[in-house]
Amino acid sequence: MNLAPESKAQLLTPFNIVAGLILLFGGTIVVLRFAYGLSFATNLDHTTTWGLWTGFKLVFVALAASGYALTTAVYLFGMHEYHPLVRPAVLSGFMGYTLFILILIFDLGRAWRIYYPFLVQPGTTSALFEIALCVGLYYTTQFLELTPIGFEWLGWKRWRKVFIAGTVGMTVFGLLLSILHQSTLGALFLTVPGKLHPLWYSPYIPLHFFMSSAMGGISMVIIVGLICKKVFGHKMEISPEKLDKLTIGLAKGGAIALAAYFGVKLVDISIANKWEYLLTPWGMWYLLEMLGFVLLPCLLYAHGFREKKPRLIRYTALLTIIGIVLNRLNIAVVAFNWNLPLEQRYFPHWMEYVVVAFLITVGIVVFRWVAQRMPVVYDHPDYKSSH
Numbered sequence: 001m002n003l004a005p006e007s008k009a010q011l012l013t014p015f016n017i018v019a020g021l022i023l024l025f026g027g028t029i030v031v032l033r034f035a036y037g038l039s040f041a042t043n044l045d046h047t048t049t050w051g052l053w054t055g056f057k058l059v060f061v062a063l064a065a066s067g068y069a070l071t072t073a074v075y076l077f078g079m080h081e082y083h084p085l086v087r088p089a090v091l092s093g094f095m096g097y098t099l100f101i102l103i104l105i106f107d108l109g110r111a112w113r114i115y116y117p118f119l120v121q122p123g124t125t126s127a128l129f130e131i132a133l134c135v136g137l138y139y140t141t142q143f144l145e146l147t148p149i150g151f152e153w154l155g156w157k158r159w160r161k162v163f164i165a166g167t168v169g170m171t172v173f174g175l176l177l178s179i180l181h182q183s184t185l186g187a188l189f190l191t192v193p194g195k196l197h198p199l200w201y202s203p204y205i206p207l208h209f210f211m212s213s214a215m216g217g218i219s220m221v222i223i224v225g226l227i228c229k230k231v232f233g234h235k236m237e238i239s240p241e242k243l244d245k246l247t248i249g250l251a252k253g254g255a256i257a258l259a260a261y262f263g264v265k266l267v268d269i270s271i272a273n274k275w276e277y278l279l280t281p282w283g284m285w286y287l288l289e290m291l292g293f294v295l296l297p298c299l300l301y302a303h304g305f306r307e308k309k310p311r312l313i314r315y316t317a318l319l320t321i322i323g324i325v326l327n328r329l330n331i332a333v334v335a336f337n338w339n340l341p342l343e344q345r346y347f348p349h350w351m352e353y354v355v356v357a358f359l360i361t362v363g364i365v366v367f368r369w370v371a372q373r374m375p376v377v378y379d380h381p382d383y384k385s386s387h
Contacts, residue, residue: 059329061181067090067174094142096363145167152375296319
């Protein structure tokens with residue numbers, strides 16, 4: 001097997017051309033945003049200070065749960081048959097948190113003062129402080145979990161052995177940090193009960209955020225596994241039949257996660273007696289989210305698992321990911337300031353969409369670059385016996 005990237009590969013591929021154009025145009029917008037401020041590139045104001053970028057911060061973090069979801073299954077629950085998907089899942093999660101940090105910097109009015117909450121004015125009772133601390137620690141933990149990939153690539157056997165020895169400890173620490181910051185991101189919206197529509201607002205929204213991140217993480221593992229097999233199939237040693245078997249197994253976890261989330265949301269509506277809201281236009285939109293992107297994927301996952309249909313499961317994973325995106329944007333944008341007149345509502349500036357596309361492209365390009373050159377989708381031949 002040739003483990004080195006192809007040196008004579010054509011540079012002007014359709015992917016490289018499209019990605020290059022997006023990066024060039026999006027990078028220009030980013031420069032202009034920092035040159036002229038948030039008012040130049042966004043439609044945010046003093047009434048609406050959280051917009052599209054905040055929504056996608058929540059999206060990136062939720063889908064980045066692929067890392068903790070699979071490492072927990074493999075290293076803590078002993079499901080070692082999923083080990084071939086661990087590194088792609090952790091790298092995907094690491095890129096998700098990278099995009100979260102980048103878009104956070106873009107969204108801050110004075111990004112150069114990002115160190116203030118830690119060094120100048122630490123607000124230890126603030127939810128934002130807890131999120132910043134946990135995300136920073138978890139981002140570092142994920143980087144350490146990925147270092148064996150780099151050490152294998154560089155041939156640094158001693159350092160690889162040191163960090164491999166800490167895998168279980170880092171997994172436990174990462175899981176605890178994930179529980180904390182995934183739920184606290186939801187807790188941010190506890191401060192705006194009058195601005196967020198009652199169907200999405202709940203005193204249990206921290207639990208909702210963590211549970212939905214679990215189902216998003218499982219679905220991302222399924223999609224990342226498929227993409228790696230399609231794009232890096234010549235390097236990925238796992239057979240299509242083995243990947244299908246793992247996909248079917250993940251469907252069971254996805255169905256359980258979705259069913260639990262749907263049940264908790266149903267109980268929340270019952271406790272708060274929100275039934276009358278379901279008969280309003282907002283209620284129809286909420287039912288679309290819950291029935292079309294939670295209950296339906298739950299049933300499809302269960303059917304795919306029972307009937308052993310990996311293709312259906314992969315479509316269901318994509319449907320679930322779309323549902324996560326819809327949920328986070330509903331909370332941060334669509335149902336936020338819902339009681340304002342339409343003419344006063346926030347609608348994202350076109351540059352905000354461009355920056356989101358720019359960041360997603362950055363994530364895809366970096367993931368592709370690393371996976372092409374380092375032992376992410378295959379076992380390095382010098383360490384096969386240790387996996």
